[in-house]
Each structure stands twice: as structure tokens, then as C-alpha cells.
Amino acid sequence: MTGVDRPSGDSAGEGPLLLGVRHHGPGSARAVRAVLEAARPRAVLIEGPPEADALIPLAADEEMRPPVALLAHAVDEPGCSAFWPLAEFSPEWVALRWALDHGVPARFIDLPATHTLAWDKEERPPTAGEPGDAEPEPGDAASSPEDEASRSVHGSGDALRVDPLAVLAEAAGYDDPERWWEDVVEHRGAGSGDPLTPFTVLEEAMAALREEYGTGGHRRDTVREAYMRLQMRSSLREFGPGVAVVCGAWHVPALRRRTAVSADRALLKGLPKVRTDMTWVPWTHRRLSRAGGYGAGIESPGWYAHLFAAPDRPVERWLTKVAGLLREEDRIVSSAHVIEAVRLADTLAALRGRPLPGLSETTDAVRAVMCEGSDVPLALVRDHLVVGDVLGEVPASTPAVPLQRDLARLQKRLRLKPEPTERELELDLRKETDSGRSRLLHRLCLLGVGWGEPTVSRGSTGTFRETWRLSWEPELAVRIAEAGVWGTTVLGAATAKTEGDALAARALADVTALAERCLLAELPDALPVVMRVLADRAALDADVGHLAQALPALVRSLRYGDVRGTDTRALAEVAAGLAKRVFVGLPPACTALDAEAAEEMRRHVDAVHGAVVLLAEGAREADGEIRARWRSVLRALSGRDTVAGVVRGRAVRLLLDEGELGQDEAARIMGLALSPGTAPADAAAWIEGFVGGGAGGMLLVHDERLLGLVDAWLTGVPADAFTGVLPLLRRTFSAYEPGVRRTLGDLVRRGPKAQGSAVAVGVGVSGFGPDLDAGRADAVVPVVRLLLGLDSPGNGDPGEPGGSDLDGSGSRREGGELVGVAR
Structure with a gap:
């Protein structure tokens, strides 16, 4: 040297x-x-x-x-x-x-x-x-x-x-x-x-x-x-x-x-x-x-790794890898394809004045010979080979913060290995291992370690099911080191950080969301602190909008407590008190609103309605009181002219769905709301509240009187006012499924006479009738029970050996009828 x-x-x-x-x-x-x-x-x-x-x-x-x-x-x-x-x-x-x-x-x-x-x-x-x-x-x-x-x-x-x-x-x-x-x-x-x-x-x-x-x-x-x-x-x-x-x-x-x-x-x-x-x-x-x-x-790290590892003939070896990958994806790639791709890559390199084919030449050869000119399979080659999914490993003796060591121990015990590729993980919370995985992922989310992200399940929607999208990124090591300031174990760190976040939260909805996450992560030591902060904030917050935003997350938490065996009595008391405050403050808050504020309040009404239903199910002893008070609030909203039209319409619709209004009464109220004395914009807002959303279209399909009232009002809107109500109507009807819109169009095209002549068979559409056909509905029950496995061995009637009131799918049988399927 x-x-x-x-x-x-x-x-x-x-x-x-x-x-x-x-x-x-x-x-x-x-x-x-x-x-x-x-x-x-x-x-x-x-x-x-x-x-x-x-x-x-x-x-x-x-x-x-x-x-x-x-x-x-x-x-x-x-x-x-x-x-x-x-x-x-x-x-x-x-x-x-x-x-x-x-x-x-x-x-x-x-x-x-x-x-x-x-x-x-x-x-x-x-x-x-x-x-x-x-x-x-x-x-x-x-x-x-x-x-x-x-x-x-x-x-x-x-x-x-x-x-x-x-x-x-x-x-x-x-x-x-x-x-x-x-x-x-x-x-x-x-x-x-x-x-x-x-x-x-x-x-x-x-x-x-x-x-x-x-x-x-x-x-x-x-x-x-x-x-x-x-x-x-x-x-x-x-x-x-x-x-x-x-x-x-x-x-x-x-x-x-x-x-x-x-x-x-x-x-x-x-x-x-x-x-x-x-x-x-x-x-x-x-x-x-x-x-x-x-x-x-x-x-191209995958390509570089191949060049370094290939002792000789790197192009031939690379194209053989590509062929193997494409075969795994059920594409027809033979040895002749590989030979022809090698020849083409060599030819392209010679034409371009290169000593040997590089990544660009091999890519062009793969596109032309193996992918038939398509870039779709070529994207797969780039993702899996050119870039690659390799994840390194370090020895267990590597220095690490205590929190990292505890996480590694939990990953090993729960058989949840970090992987660089994104994948979905389906969890059944009734199983001990899956329940532990869920707790770990929720606790990491609270710590800001985004290894997993909750997503909508493509299967069952029961509360015992969870779906996660997992992807391990190297930066998570930094997040774990940051979270180490909260504790030396995942449980201790998540508990301490949750308590700190609750004390620092500014909005009431943030605290209720934290309470829900606290239950999902099963942090019993943090829950009392969160509940104390929640009660204090709820008592001081007079904004009905804030209270309405906070209630749904709080009530959802009660459902998860049943599945996970968590004591949620304190949570139920706070939720019930919050609901009562919403009941008192909602009617005055719905008056004198502009269009944007009225739409936001309509969303609050929907959220509160769903929360009340869940809250009543979770507290059977207070079922009658809670639901009765909410129905009285809906009646007050539906009958006040000072309340925004979209809120009044939604209140009537919810009362109709609850069975508190008959179809005749609903038709009478709609007729008043769509009378000539009502301003077209107010009438359009009422319609949006009443039949807006995905299920509103089916309501019009089933009830020819409501459809006729809407049709008569719409044809009577003056020309100078029609352009003003058109955006509201377009937004309302665009939310319907294509099949529902097509059926409504057929009914309107036939006209009132055609509909009226078909009273015996409903509204002129096969399968629809004016009232519930109990006989036809009962005929479906055996098939539903068979699909849910209720009639399989070991699933007898309540009181019989092996019988159960609540099956694994969350379906409850009362009086021989199926009243809740996969809640």
C-alpha cells in the first residue's frame, strides 16, 4: 500500500x-x-x-x-x-x-x-x-x-x-x-x-x-x-x-x-x-x-441485490426469477419466453451501445415477451423483484429500549411477526390469542406506533370481529423509542400516555373517543382517569353540537365492553347523563339555522338516534325511559315550524322507522310540509331530511302515497324556483342505489292511475305490498336459521341441552323469533 x-x-x-x-x-x-x-x-x-x-x-x-x-x-x-x-x-x-x-x-x-x-x-x-x-x-x-x-x-x-x-x-x-x-x-x-x-x-x-x-x-x-x-x-x-x-x-x-x-x-x-x-x-x-x-x-434495491449476489450470467438469472414470479400469478410463461427475453435484452443493449443489458433493457424485454406489452404484470415485477419485500433481522442481544424488548416479547408470544408487506389480519375476539393481538395493536395505536390500522371487515360485522391492515416500517423503531418515555412496558406506557392525553384534550369528543380506545385497548387503570375528565368536561360543555358528537363514541364503547368483559357501569352512567343533556338542549339548538348549520345538525340527530338505540340495548332497565324521552324530542322537532326543514323531515322519518308514526300520519305530515304555502326551498329541505340517505329510496318504492306526494309537489314547483331546489333534490336522489332509482323512475313513468290499479299487488312492482305479510316473512326464518347455524347440532332452543339465547354470530332468539342478526 x-x-x-x-x-x-x-x-x-x-x-x-x-x-x-x-x-x-x-x-x-x-x-x-x-x-x-x-x-x-x-x-x-x-x-x-x-x-x-x-x-x-x-x-x-x-x-x-x-x-x-x-x-x-x-x-x-x-x-x-x-x-x-x-x-x-x-x-x-x-x-x-x-x-x-x-x-x-x-x-x-x-x-x-x-x-x-x-x-x-x-x-x-x-x-x-x-x-x-x-x-x-x-x-x-x-x-x-x-x-x-x-x-x-x-x-x-x-x-x-x-x-x-x-x-x-x-x-x-x-x-x-x-x-x-x-x-x-x-x-x-x-x-x-x-x-x-x-x-x-x-x-x-x-x-x-x-x-x-x-x-x-x-x-x-x-x-x-x-x-x-x-x-x-x-x-x-x-x-x-x-x-x-x-x-x-x-x-x-x-x-x-x-x-x-x-x-x-x-x-x-x-x-x-x-x-x-x-x-x-x-x-x-x-x-x-x-x-x-x-x-x-x-x-432498484432488488435489482442491485441480484447483481451483487449473481456470480455469473446475471441477465439470464434475473429473467428466470421474473418468469417464476409471473407463473405464481397464473400467467403462462415458458422456458421459450425466457430464452426470447434474454435475446431481446442482448439486442437492445447492442442497439443502445451498452456493454451488457441493464435494468431498462431487461424491463423492456419482460414487457414485450412475458407481459405481452402490458404494464399491469410489469408493475408486479417491479414491486416484488426490482424493489423487493426483504425485511432485515437483528440479533436478540442488540441493545434496545425496555419498551422495545417488551414489544418483541409480546410479538413472539402472540405469533405476530412484523412484515414489510401490507396485509390484512382478521381477528375473532372470542379467541384468547386474537384478543391479545387486538389489545396489543390498540395499545400501540394509543402510543402513536402505527403498525396496524383498523379497517372495515369484509365478513361479519359483529362486535366480536376486528380487521386490521398491518405494515411494519423501519421508522416505527423511532416511534417506540419516543414512546419509551411513558413506560417500560406496552401496557404501562399506553396507560400513562392515555391518562396524559385525557388531561390535555381540549374537545369533549376527543375525550369520548379516548374512552372508546381505552376500552378497546383494555386499560383498566387509565379508564377511571378518562371517565373523571369526561364527566368534568361534559358538565361544563353547554354546546349541544359538542355533546351530540361525543355521545356516539361513548355509547359504542358499551358494546365493546360486553364482548371484552370490561366493567362499563361508570361509562353507562356518564353516557345516560350525556344523552339526557342532549335531549334537553337539542330542540332549541335546531332553530334559526342556515342551510349548512342545518345539515350539520341533521347529522347530529342521526348520530344521537343511533346512539340512543345502542344505549337502550345496553341498559335494558332504562330502555323505556331513554327511548320514550328521545321520541318526545323527535316529535318536538317534527312539529316546530322554526326548526330547519331538513331536521323536521329527518325527525318524521325516524319516528316512522321507530313505529311511532303510522303511514297515514306520515303521509298527512308530508302533505302539510309540501303544501303550496310552503316555500319551495323549505319543502325541498324537508324532503331531503325525510327520504335522504340510502334507505330513503326504498321508503318511496314501498309507499305509493309518499311517492305520489313528492311527485305532485315536484311537478307543481314554479319554474323560477325550480333551479333553486334542484341541487337539494339532486343530492337527495343521487344517494340512492341505481336499482332503486330505476324502480322509482318506472313508477313515476306509469303514473298515479297505474299505481292505483295495482293496490292488490302493492305499488305495481312484483314482491311489494302495502303492509307486512307475516306469513311470507315467517317462511324465511328457517333458511336464516340454517345459514346462521342455529339448527346445527349443539344449537338447540333456549333451555334445551346445548341451547343458547345468544349464538356466536351475535343473533338473539326471543319467543322463537330471530330479533337480531349479527348485530
Whole structure:
């Protein structure tokens, strides 16, 4: 290792071996491995945070599987963090593993994370609260370690930031830096010629760029490079001249330059500091492909991993992988397709003047030969192979915050392994394991760790069912570190954070939503605090809108308490008191409203109605009182002329659905509301409230009198007022199902006479009648019971052996009739 200059202060000819690389470049990784095998250095220095030196031995652990990343976070503020991702094809990872395999000391020599995080903290915008919000500097964690190679020249503040590879590619006549890099580096055969040649050539190119652009707009490079030079001097004194340095090629000219030790130390004076912890965390290929945030900006990590791992014939092996993937998706792909795709890729490379086919040529060949010109299966190839779904692993002995260790223990016990791909998880809360999974996911949501997101189930809608959409992202490690300030276990941290959120909540609806989430997560110690805050806020809040918003979430919580076995008596008392306050304040609040406020109040009425029904079911002893008071409120709303038309119409509709109004009475009230003396806009609003929503159309289909009243009113609207009511009517009828709109159109086209002549068979539509046909309805019950499994062995009648009033689907049988199916 002669002929390499040392930094200032050392004699020439005994300097370190500088290996300038492209971070996450498989060609650079192969070249680094070849040079290290040939030179056999006494020590290996790697661009990275020196606080991670103690973690280097873990890279040789059998449980360590790249891609992984070094995570540094401020002890007092875990959200202030940074990542240094490393993949199997990263030159830094190759150098690290070579040193460990050969018993050679390895050290990181970049600027310590204690300064980097403090620097980031000072420069972070006031609104930045998400990890990775601040734009990364070259060499910082957010860019892979220090990779700017995949980004073009762009602005950062007032300075122009230079992408070295983009400039070199442009000088060579390429419009794509990735294509240029493949041609000059990736397609260069391993073991061909002197292994130092690519590093020598790349250093010369970077020296010319540094002479032209200086630091290229990278403000921290001067300080970082000064620190690296000091570390190199220290290593040379300790190990002698046999030292190899693996760093970004952009830094090599600066590290080669002779400078005074005092000048380098002067640049490091006064740097901010913050107390820092460091660990290994799993990473993903998908995260490596993202240019923003913590991503490394590698467009095709799966392709790069293939190039690094393929010993020979990379194109043939790649296209064989593609064929296998497409066959798994039931596409017809034969060996002949693979052979033809290889030939086409070779031909395209020759036509384009490339030494070997690259990703663009293989992609074009796959599209033409295997996908028949379609981009749909090609998107699958890109997602699963070009990018990939690889998730790294770290050893169990890796340092971690106590909360992370508790989470790992729960994941293992519940058999809920983190996966990088998005998947749906169906849970049956009657099973112990699924119930535990639900609790864990809800508690993590309360902690801000968004591993899972609740979604609508495509199957049963019973309260014992839950559906989650799971996707593990590396940034969740930061969220877990942040949540560690609340406790050392998931249960303890979720309890403490829920109590803090309840005390800090401003809106009453926020507290009721927190109470619901508290029950879902089963936090018995936090629930009393939340309920005390809820009672205090409800007593002080006089806004009926706020109370109406808060009630539904509170009542929903009672349902989940039944399924999960949680004591919800205190919750029921607060909910009942809140409902009574809504009953008192709702009628005055519905007067003198404009159109927008009236629509919002209509939504509140719907929400309160649904909540009252659930509340009455959950408190059977107060069923009559609660529902009777609510019906009296609806009657008051339906009969006051000062109440907005949309609210009056909805009140009448709800009374009709509850059976409190007969069809004749409902028709009479509608006739009054649509009389010629009513302003067309008010009448249209009343109609919207009465028949708005998905079920309103079926009401008109079933009752020819109501449809006739609407039809007569609509045809009598004056021409000058019609344009004013048209938007309301369009909004009302557009919510109906297409089949319902078609049926209504047929009924209106036939006219009143045709409808009237069909009284014996309903409204002229087969299957509809003016009243309920109890005989036909009873005929359906045996089929419904068979579908629900109520007549299967072991599901006898109540009182019989094996019988049950409440079956597994949530259906209740009373008096031999099915009164609730999959509630």
C-alpha cells in the first residue's frame, strides 16, 4: 500500500488506502472486497458514526440479516434521530464483514452522531414533527450513509447542491446517472485487471469536481472531513500504514489533501452536542427505494441485490426469477419466453451501445415477451423483484429500549411477526390469542406506533370481529423509542400516555373517543382517569353540537365492553347523563339555522338516534325511559315550524322507522310540509331530511302515497324556483342505489292511475305490498336459521341441552323469533 499520500503531518508514502465508493453500489461492494482481499490491511476505517463501534461485533452474529440500519437517537428526545442503512450490497457492510471474518479491527470515523443529531435539532423547522422531515445532508443518516448519488443537482436553502454522478453522466453524454453507473461500474467484470483501477479513476473524477464545485453546497462536508482526517491520523499512529478507508468517493480528494492538525481541530470547536444512544434496527428494501425521509434513494434495491449476489450470467438469472414470479400469478410463461427475453435484452443493449443489458433493457424485454406489452404484470415485477419485500433481522442481544424488548416479547408470544408487506389480519375476539393481538395493536395505536390500522371487515360485522391492515416500517423503531418515555412496558406506557392525553384534550369528543380506545385497548387503570375528565368536561360543555358528537363514541364503547368483559357501569352512567343533556338542549339548538348549520345538525340527530338505540340495548332497565324521552324530542322537532326543514323531515322519518308514526300520519305530515304555502326551498329541505340517505329510496318504492306526494309537489314547483331546489333534490336522489332509482323512475313513468290499479299487488312492482305479510316473512326464518347455524347440532332452543339465547354470530332468539342478526 505504497504511493498513497497521508494527511498533513505524516511522511508521504505511508498513508492509508482510500477506497472511494458509491453507497449501496454493488459494483463498489465487489471492488472493495477484491481490494481488501489483495491488500490485507491491518485495520478498516468506515464512514459512519463512531458511537457504533461497540455494535460492530453484532454484524457477525448468525441472527443478523441485512438490510439493517444503525439508529441513533437523542436520549432526552427520541424523536430526534437518524438512520444509517446498510444492505448486503453496501460497500460499508462488505468492509465490515470482511474485517470481522479476518479478525481485523474495524472502526467508524465519520462525525459523531452526538454532533449530527444536535446539528439537526438546531436546524429543524418548528413545524417538523415527523422523522426525516429535514432534508438530509450527504453523509447523514437520512441518505443511506451519505449517498447523494441517486439525486440530481438540486437546491438546498440558498446553496446549489451537486450530485457528482449526475455531473459525470452528463459529461459522458448520458441523460440517466443510473445507466451511466451501470455501464462503467456494474458491468465491469469482477477480477478483471487491477482491483484498484476503479477507485483510482473515480478519485480523479471527484478531484476534478471538487476543484470545480468545492463542497458542492454540502455545508457540513468541511467539518465532517476534518474529523475523518483526525481519525485517520490516530489510526495510522496506532496501526501503522496498513489502514484501509472506505468512504464516499466525494470525500476522497478532501481526505487526501494535506492539512494542518490545528486547522482541522479548529473546525470542530464549538459543535453542539446531545446525549445519544445507538442500536441496530431492521430495514427494508422498500425503504431503501425511497428518496425522501430515511430512504436511501436507491431506485432498484432488488435489482442491485441480484447483481451483487449473481456470480455469473446475471441477465439470464434475473429473467428466470421474473418468469417464476409471473407463473405464481397464473400467467403462462415458458422456458421459450425466457430464452426470447434474454435475446431481446442482448439486442437492445447492442442497439443502445451498452456493454451488457441493464435494468431498462431487461424491463423492456419482460414487457414485450412475458407481459405481452402490458404494464399491469410489469408493475408486479417491479414491486416484488426490482424493489423487493426483504425485511432485515437483528440479533436478540442488540441493545434496545425496555419498551422495545417488551414489544418483541409480546410479538413472539402472540405469533405476530412484523412484515414489510401490507396485509390484512382478521381477528375473532372470542379467541384468547386474537384478543391479545387486538389489545396489543390498540395499545400501540394509543402510543402513536402505527403498525396496524383498523379497517372495515369484509365478513361479519359483529362486535366480536376486528380487521386490521398491518405494515411494519423501519421508522416505527423511532416511534417506540419516543414512546419509551411513558413506560417500560406496552401496557404501562399506553396507560400513562392515555391518562396524559385525557388531561390535555381540549374537545369533549376527543375525550369520548379516548374512552372508546381505552376500552378497546383494555386499560383498566387509565379508564377511571378518562371517565373523571369526561364527566368534568361534559358538565361544563353547554354546546349541544359538542355533546351530540361525543355521545356516539361513548355509547359504542358499551358494546365493546360486553364482548371484552370490561366493567362499563361508570361509562353507562356518564353516557345516560350525556344523552339526557342532549335531549334537553337539542330542540332549541335546531332553530334559526342556515342551510349548512342545518345539515350539520341533521347529522347530529342521526348520530344521537343511533346512539340512543345502542344505549337502550345496553341498559335494558332504562330502555323505556331513554327511548320514550328521545321520541318526545323527535316529535318536538317534527312539529316546530322554526326548526330547519331538513331536521323536521329527518325527525318524521325516524319516528316512522321507530313505529311511532303510522303511514297515514306520515303521509298527512308530508302533505302539510309540501303544501303550496310552503316555500319551495323549505319543502325541498324537508324532503331531503325525510327520504335522504340510502334507505330513503326504498321508503318511496314501498309507499305509493309518499311517492305520489313528492311527485305532485315536484311537478307543481314554479319554474323560477325550480333551479333553486334542484341541487337539494339532486343530492337527495343521487344517494340512492341505481336499482332503486330505476324502480322509482318506472313508477313515476306509469303514473298515479297505474299505481292505483295495482293496490292488490302493492305499488305495481312484483314482491311489494302495502303492509307486512307475516306469513311470507315467517317462511324465511328457517333458511336464516340454517345459514346462521342455529339448527346445527349443539344449537338447540333456549333451555334445551346445548341451547343458547345468544349464538356466536351475535343473533338473539326471543319467543322463537330471530330479533337480531349479527348485530
